[in-house]
Each structure stands twice: as C-alpha cells, then as structure tokens.
Amino acid sequence: MEKMPYRPELETQVVWQPTTTEVISTDWRRQLPILAGDQVVLREMRTSDAASLFSMLTTEEVARFISPPPSTVEGFERFIAWTQRQRAAGSYTCFAVTLKGFDTAIGIFQVRESEPGFKTAEWGFAIGSPFWGTGVFQEGAELVLQFVFDTLGVHRLEARAAVRNGRGTGALQKLGAVREGVLRKSFLRNGEYLDQALYAIVDEDWRASREVESLCPTTVH
Numbered sequence: 001m002e003k004m005p006y007r008p009e010l011e012t013q014v015v016w017q018p019t020t021t022e023v024i025s026t027d028w029r030r031q032l033p034i035l036a037g038d039q040v041v042l043r044e045m046r047t048s049d050a051a052s053l054f055s056m057l058t059t060e061e062v063a064r065f066i067s068p069p070p071s072t073v074e075g076f077e078r079f080i081a082w083t084q085r086q087r088a089a090g091s092y093t094c095f096a097v098t099l100k101g102f103d104t105a106i107g108i109f110q111v112r113e114s115e116p117g118f119k120t121a122e123w124g125f126a127i128g129s130p131f132w133g134t135g136v137f138q139e140g141a142e143l144v145l146q147f148v149f150d151t152l153g154v155h156r157l158e159a160r161a162a163v164r165n166g167r168g169t170g171a172l173q174k175l176g177a178v179r180e181g182v183l184r185k186s187f188l189r190n191g192e193y194l195d196q197a198l199y200a201i202v203d204e205d206w207r208a209s210r211e212v213e214s215l216c217p218t219t220v221h
C-alpha cells in the first residue's frame with residue numbers, strides 16, 4: 001500500500017496508452033469480475049462505497065503505515081472515480097472488500113502494473129480494523145492472488161510494508177511472500193522516513209504452494 005499510485009493531481013493526466021503488443025485479457029478493463037469466497041465477496045468499487053470506506057480506512061490504526069487516504073467522503077468519491085479510469089486504462093485494479101450477504105465496502109485491494117503488460121505488479125491492501133484477525137484478509141488475498149496470476153498474468157507481485165507494520169508484514173508472510181530486503185528510510189509518513197521491507201510472490205512459487213495445499217489440505221474436518 002505504501003507506494004500505491006493515487007494522488008489527487010493525477011486526476012488531470014491522460015493515462016490510457018494502448019499498445020499493439022498487449023496480450024492480457026481485456027474483459028476486466030471493462031468491469032472487474034466478482035470474486036467470491038466463503039465469507040468474502042470482492043467487486044468493483046462504486047461511488048456509494050465512499051462513506052463506508054472513509055469510516056473504515058481513515059482511522060489511526062489503519063492509516064498509520066500507509067499512504068494517507070483521502071480525508072473526506074468526497075475525496076473517496078474522487079479516488080473511486082480515479083480507480084475506475086485506471087482500470088479502464090488497463091494499468092490498475094482496485095477491488096472493494098465486502099462480506100457475503102452484505103454489500104458494504106469494508107476495505108480494498110489494489111494492484112498496479114510496475115511495467116507495461118502487468119508482468120511485474122505491486123499490490124496494497126487495507127481492511128477496517130473491526131475485521132482484522134477474522135480471516136477476511138486471508139480469504140480476500142487468496143482471491144486476489146488467483147486473479148493476479150491467472151487473469152492478469154503477473155509473473156512477480158511485489159509489496160512494500162513498513163518494517164514496523166507488524167500486522168502488514170505478518171499478513172504478507174502468511175501468504176508466502178518472501179522478504180527480499182529493506183528499503184531504508186524509503187517511506188515518508190507523518191514527517192518521519194520509515195524503513196520498508198520489500199516482499200514478493202512469484203507465480204511459480206504461488207502455483208507450487210497451491211499444489212501442495214491441494215495434496216495436503218491444512219483444514220481439519
């Protein structure tokens with residue numbers, strides 16, 4: 001989340017630069033698919049999500065290690081409109097996290113391409129703190145990883161997390177993200193430069209871990 005690309009000044013820039021060499025599926029550019037798990041449904045963001053996302057993502061505990069979220073409901077509305085334009089441009093996706101049976105947005109997963117064609121990408125996420133430790137993140141993240149590797153065709157998915165962000169780094173490690181190094185003093189937050197850890201998941205590792213999981217499921221019935 002720390003290096004995700006939204007900034008209000010980007011709203012005036014033209015971002016769509018289609019090329020003839022694009023090979024990725026284009027359907028998601030028109031409308032994101034709905035990704036449904038047992039308790040979580042991920043879907044396209046809507047303007048009407050602004051109020052709930054404002055209340056979920058602007059609290060101190062959620063926002064302290066991420067790029068400052070919009071500070072008003074109207075700011076979230078502009079952010080949501082921006083996510084839709086970026087998705088249509090084919091360089092970025094942002095899913096709203098909802099609970100099955102309730103359509104209220106309680107968090108987001110963002111993925112942006114780091115190079116044209118989405119071979120390398122970066123993701124970020126934030127969930128309202130009432131839902132931390134409930135499994136919502138884990139299930140949502142697994143749905144996003146499948147979308148990233150199978151639909152977007154990403155080869156390497158990176159994340160940056162403040163080293164002090166225990167929940168963020170813990171959540172990434174649980175997903176199998178490998179900590180590759182520390183980007184010293186790379187993230188300015190509240191007037192202080194924080195160290196960030198660089199994490200990555202590569203597609204073959206993700207596929208191998210899914211095979212192991214299907215052969216040796218960890219769930220005990």
Ligand SMILES: CC(C)(COP(=O)(O)OP(=O)(O)OC[C@H]1O[C@@H](n2cnc3c(N)ncnc32)[C@H](O)[C@@H]1OP(=O)(O)O)[C@@H](O)C(=O)NCCC(=O)NCCS
Nearest residue numbers: 001062065125126127132133134137161166167168170171
């Ligand atoms: C990051 C985030 C989405 C993860 O969701 P979550 O529900 O808190 O994640 P989980 O509980 O599934 O996993 C966090 C893990 O970190 C562990 N952890 C490690 N260090 C921790 C610490 N200092 N404090 C709390 N938990 C810690 C938890 O115990 C948990 O592992 P476990 O399930 O094995 O016990 C959520 O915490 C969030 O929105 N944080 C604010 C936004 C943010 O920091 N996003 C950027 C992340 S790079």
